[in-house]
Amino acid sequence: MTLKHFxxxxxxxxxxxxxxxxxxxxxxxxxxxxPRWLAMWLVAGAIFAGCKWLTWxxxxxxxxxxxxxxxxLFLWPGLDAEAFLFPGADSPPRPTGAAWxxxxxxxxxxxxxxxxxxxxxxxxxxxxxxxxxxxxxxxAAHCGLFQLSSCLWQTFGVAARPLMNWPLRATSVSEFWGxxxxxxxxxxxxxxxxxxxxxxMGPRRGLLAGFMFSGLVHELVVTIPAGGGYGGxxxxxxxxxxxxxxxxxxxxxxxxxxxxxxxxxxxMVELAATVSLAFPAAFIKNVVLPFLRATGAL
Numbered sequence: 163m164t165l166k167h168f169x170x171x172x173x174x175x176x177x178x179x180x181x182x183x184x185x186x187x188x189x190x191x192x193x194x195x196x197p198r199w200l201a202m203w204l205v206a207g208a209i210f211a212g213c214k215w216l217t218w219x220x221x222x223x224x225x226x227x228x229x230x231x232x233x234x235l236f237l238w239p240g241l242d243a244e245a246f247l248f249p250g251a252d253s254p255p256r257p258t259g260a261a262w263x264x265x266x267x268x269x270x271x272x273x274x275x276x277x278x279x280x281x282x283x284x285x286x287x288x289x290x291x292x293x294x295x296x297x298x299x300x301x302a303a304h305c306g307l308f309q310l311s312s313c314l315w316q317t318f319g320v321a322a323r324p325l326m327n328w329p330l331r332a333t334s335v336s337e338f339w340g341x342x343x344x345x346x347x348x349x350x351x352x353x354x355x356x357x358x359x360x361x362x363m364g365p366r367r368g369l370l371a372g373f374m375f376s377g378l379v380h381e382l383v384v385t386i387p388a389g390g391g392y393g394g395x396x397x398x399x400x401x402x403x404x405x406x407x408x409x410x411x412x413x414x415x416x417x418x419x420x421x422x423x424x425x426x427x428x429x430m431v432e433l434a435a436t437v438s439l440a441f442p443a444a445f446i447k448n449v450v451l452p453f454l455r456a457t458g459a460l
Contacts, residue, residue, distance in 0.1 A: 181208035182382060199453035202387040209379065213350050217243040220353075238315060238322055239308050242349040245321040254321045257313035261324075265309035272302025277459045292446030295454050304344065332429050334420035335405045351376070366407060373403030380440060388449050391442025398439035405432060 185201070185208045214235060221243035223231050234246045275298025283290040308325050315322035325346045332338035340348055355375060360368035377396030385391045409420040418424040454460040 181212045184208070186382070186386070197452055197456065198387045198389065199449045199456065202383060202449050202453075205387060206383045209383065213241055216354060217241050217350060218247075221247055223247045233315075233320075238311060239346060240312075240322060240325055240349065241346045242321075242323075245323070246315075249319070250321060253319045254316050254323070257316050261309070262313050265306055265313060268301050268309065269306025272298045272300070272306050274298070276302060276454075277457075280454060281460050288451060289443070289446060291454070291460070292450040295450060295459060296441065296446075330430075331426075333422060333425035334409050335402060335429055335432070336409060336420065338429055338433075339402060339406075347376075369406060370400065370403040373399040384441060384445050384449075388442070388445040388447075390444025390448065394439040394442045398436055401436060401439075 182205050185204045218231070218235060223243070226247045230247060234243060238246060240246065276295050277298075280291045280295040280298065283294065285291075305326050312322050312324045323345070325344055327342045327345060329338055329342040332342045351372060356368060356372045359371045359375075362368070363371055374396060377399035380395035380399065381392065384395050385393075408414045409425075414420060419428055451460065
């Protein structure tokens with residue numbers, strides 16, 4: 163059973179557009195009273211809520227107990243509705259003790275980075291403060307809390323696989339975005355974005371168009387609330403699509419991209435060199451640092 167067998171009607175896509183659009187409209191009207199970090203979280207939450215709704219509707223959970231549907235909608239950050247709502251023939255493996263320990267370790271380390279380490283940098287080193295805090299937040303949330311949630315649901319026999327699958331082990335750009343980094347977005351984007359675009363434009367153009375769309379979504383969450391750095395996220399994600407095509411090209415395969423140590427080095431270097439496009443200076447100054455002050459981290 164896959165979502166491609168249950169295509170959502172066009173009307174079911176409306177919340178994906180209306181929810182973030184409504185937030186941006188409200189911000190345009192009353193934005194002077196909102197801190198920019200609040201606008202960022204509201205837009206991100208609205209986009210996530212729309213995506214969650216769409217996956218739930220497309221799965222058509224008729225006959226699924228109400229509590230399981232409510233748990234998917236409100237108590238699980240993943241976007242693989244079918245895996246969560248429809249138990250398979252085999253129960254998922256119970257999480258190991260190591261999985262629990264790693265999740266707790268990530269949570270603690272993320273909290274330390276966010277609330278303790280970030281403030282240790284000199285005030286003039288705003289970029290170090292911002293990136294330390296963002297790293298800590300991602301570690302605490304995506305690799306800590308979300309991992310603990312995955313372990314908890316798997317303990318009860320629900321197929322809620324971890325959303326982060328050791329991204330630093332990726333040996334190709336394709337593997338990093340497709341199998342390891344935030345698989346919730348992949349679970350949503352593959353049936354609702356990449357497959358429809360591929361049918362219209364073909365796989366190569368569809369891949370590039372899908373990554374460009376990802377960039378536009380991040381413009382809504384990052385640069386518009388920040389009031390600067392426009393185009394950076396779109397450039398970053400468009401570049402990721404181009405690099406995947408390079409890996410898959412005869413020249414890329416000949417020089418060893420997409421596999422082994424050389425592929426891993428290529429992924430890590432290109433991400434380190436380009437990620438500042440996705441989170442420009444305006445975002446750190448106007449969103450991240452004020453958020454740190456609001457939470458008492460600075």
